[in-house]
Amino acid sequence: MQQTLAASAAPSLPTGERRKASSFGDKLFEWLCRGAGILVLLTLGAIIVTLFIGALPAFERYGLPFIWSTEWNPVEDHREAYGGAVAIFGTIVSAILAIVFAVPIAFGIAFYLTELAPSWLKRPVGTAIELLAAVPSIIYGMWGLFVVVPFVQMNIQLTFGEALAALPLIGFIFETTNFAGTSLFTASLVLAIMILPFIAATMRDVFEQVPPVYKESAYGVGATRWEVVSGVVIPYTRISVVGGIMLGLGRALGETMAVTFVIGNANRMPASIFDASTTIASVVAMEFPESLAGSLKQSALFALGFLLFVISFVVLAASRWLLRSRLK
Amino acid sequence: MSSTTLGTGRIQSAPAKDMVTARALGRRRKFKDNLVRWLCIGATAVGLFFLASIMVTLLWRGLAAMDLTIFTTEFRPTRYGDDSLPKGGLIHAILGSILQVAIGTAIGTPIGLLVGTYLAEYARNSMMGNAVRFVSDILLSAPSILIGLFIYQLVVLPMGGFSGIAGALALAIIVIPVVVRTTEDMLQLIPNTLREAVIGLGAPKWKMITLVCYKAALSGIVTGILLAVARIAGETAPLLLTSFGNNITSFDLSKAMASLPIAIYQQANSGFPDLIAIAWSGALLITVGVLAINIMARVLLRSKI
Numbered sequence: 001m002q003q004t005l006a007a008s009a010a011p012s013l014p015t016g017e018r019r020k021a022s023s024f025g026d027k028l029f030e031w032l033c034r035g036a037g038i039l040v041l042l043t044l045g046a047i048i049v050t051l052f053i054g055a056l057p058a059f060e061r062y063g064l065p066f067i068w069s070t071e072w073n074p075v076e077d078h079r080e081a082y083g084g085a086v087a088i089f090g091t092i093v094s095a096i097l098a099i100v101f102a103v104p105i106a107f108g109i110a111f112y113l114t115e116l117a118p119s120w121l122k123r124p125v126g127t128a129i130e131l132l133a134a135v136p137s138i139i140y141g142m143w144g145l146f147v148v149v150p151f152v153q154m155n156i157q158l159t160f161g162e163a164l165a166a167l168p169l170i171g172f173i174f175e176t177t178n179f180a181g182t183s184l185f186t187a188s189l190v191l192a193i194m195i196l197p198f199i200a201a202t203m204r205d206v207f208e209q210v211p212p213v214y215k216e217s218a219y220g221v222g223a224t225r226w227e228v229v230s231g232v233v234i235p236y237t238r239i240s241v242v243g244g245i246m247l248g249l250g251r252a253l254g255e256t257m258a259v260t261f262v263i264g265n266a267n268r269m270p271a272s273i274f275d276a277s278t279t280i281a282s283v284v285a286m287e288f289p290e291s292l293a294g295s296l297k298q299s300a301l302f303a304l305g306f307l308l309f310v311i312s313f314v315v316l317a318a319s320r321w322l323l324r325s326r327l328k
Numbered sequence: 329m330s331s332t333t334l335g336t337g338r339i340q341s342a343p344a345k346d347m348v349t350a351r352a353l354g355r356r357r358k359f360k361d362n363l364v365r366w367l368c369i370g371a372t373a374v375g376l377f378f379l380a381s382i383m384v385t386l387l388w389r390g391l392a393a394m395d396l397t398i399f400t401t402e403f404r405p406t407r408y409g410d411d412s413l414p415k416g417g418l419i420h421a422i423l424g425s426i427l428q429v430a431i432g433t434a435i436g437t438p439i440g441l442l443v444g445t446y447l448a449e450y451a452r453n454s455m456m457g458n459a460v461r462f463v464s465d466i467l468l469s470a471p472s473i474l475i476g477l478f479i480y481q482l483v484v485l486p487m488g489g490f491s492g493i494a495g496a497l498a499l500a501i502i503v504i505p506v507v508v509r510t511t512e513d514m515l516q517l518i519p520n521t522l523r524e525a526v527i528g529l530g531a532p533k534w535k536m537i538t539l540v541c542y543k544a545a546l547s548g549i550v551t552g553i554l555l556a557v558a559r560i561a562g563e564t565a566p567l568l569l570t571s572f573g574n575n576i577t578s579f580d581l582s583k584a585m586a587s588l589p590i591a592i593y594q595q596a597n598s599g600f601p602d603l604i605a606i607a608w609s610g611a612l613l614i615t616v617g618v619l620a621i622n623i624m625a626r627v628l629l630r631s632k633i
Contacts, residue, residue, distance in 0.1 A: 026533050026534050029534035030534070033443070033449070033450055035442075036443045037457075037460040039439060040463055041459060041460060041463050043501060043504075044463045046478065047475070050482060051478065104371070105375060107371070111368045112371065116365055116369070117372075125376070128375075128376055128379055131379065131622060132378065132379045132382075135562075135615060136562020139382065140382075142607070142611055143386075145596070147385055196375060196378070224358065224360070225361055225364075225365065226360055226361040227357070229364075247469065253471070254473065254474070256472070256473045256565035261596075284473055284569075285473060285569075289569065289572060301477075305474055308471060313466060316466050317462075317466065320462065320465055320466070
């Protein structure tokens, strides 16, 4: 009996060592993974802190009025002054206009892909739309500059510009002396085309999550496809759809290259959507590389970057919260 | 008999009146349905038209200046229409891009892989896991130019100038959330029975993850890495503030380094037709590369699932 015990105990020793070794391996690997997770948290924290540190001199100098001051004078003498209002205005207006242009088309694509398209067409068309999302933003910028800008100049501004400017009450939105084609409107148009596939893909994924039973019941009582979508699919997915739109808005707010090429980069308050303007991202891209390290101008650009971070963080966080049911 | 006729008469006349209304209503509903249907087909056509327009413009303008010199020569100043002067190319930018993308992917992938593993295997429903997932999702969509500003403050300023390594680090930060997302998604697709089987054989958890789960999710993880490469290959804004661009071939990571997107950006805005033509060739190269990687990733994923 004792012999058998000893015999069974003998091989258990190395097993115990192995278990110890493997539990060390387990701990090590778990901490590696957790450490990487903590690193991600720290990265976001560090981005906020470094942007704020960079922005501090400008915030100290101008305080809160930085947000609504329209002055932007980089000449280094007593006239030197920086305010963020033009870039902030341009960022928000171009992003919202882009959403206005993109959402109806994105909805149409999503509706087509989920309800209307014959099944053999669904995959190729869906893939094409997703590929549109993969095209780098600089390509949108270049295509925008050489294709969309002349189009807006020739076929929109020259053809409809005067008629639009003559409209009562809202005419001033279209009245301009800028006929270069690079404008807030063009930037919004290019942005809209850029975020279109993101919104369309999100909407399609969301629409596909509606339980088929709901749709079938509606079809069963004789509803048309449009009635099914407007009466069943949209009410069911409303919140996620808004989340998808917010996701597109977040992208539009921070887009740099597609906008820089086509907005005209003028740091003046635009009076019309056909005027040249600028956005936070494009003013940083245009002026940061040539600003001196530690200068007030660089700090003002950091301040704009910090504000962009705050705006897009709020939008992206809201979008994620709205999309949470889809994510689970 | 008469009552029946009266009855049927009543029954017939009432629906007859309703039928007209019903038919009109049906027509209106069908018309609305058809209208929306055509509008949606139109919207899809518009989306596809944009893709086609971008591709046709790229091919048409990009192929015009595409020749061997693009791959053999560095940047040359404009020729002002004088064809006897040497034509410039993009080799400095192509090599610089490959180097920065490779280093960025090499740094970002292991971190992203570990974070994805943490989220899927260790912290599925914990507070910490949710926080990491949330932050990673924010980083996924955060404006990339802000990552450029961040690396500028963190690396470029202390190093005293723009550098290739700063560019690679900025790209690495963009890689991480892309790899996190796909790794987590793919690991979560693995059935728990597989995990239980491995643990039941006495394997420690880390061996279960590295030897079994990674193997089961391999194609998905590779897809994530490919998508990340495709994403950073076209990134311009963060590089503008970190590696800045260079007109000559340089492999010195501590100095400013050229990259394809920056070279395109600078030459497209130069105003000289010959440089713009070279920028279009670069744009074609980048787009074809990015789309090819994307399609490869898709095919890889489809063949496995």
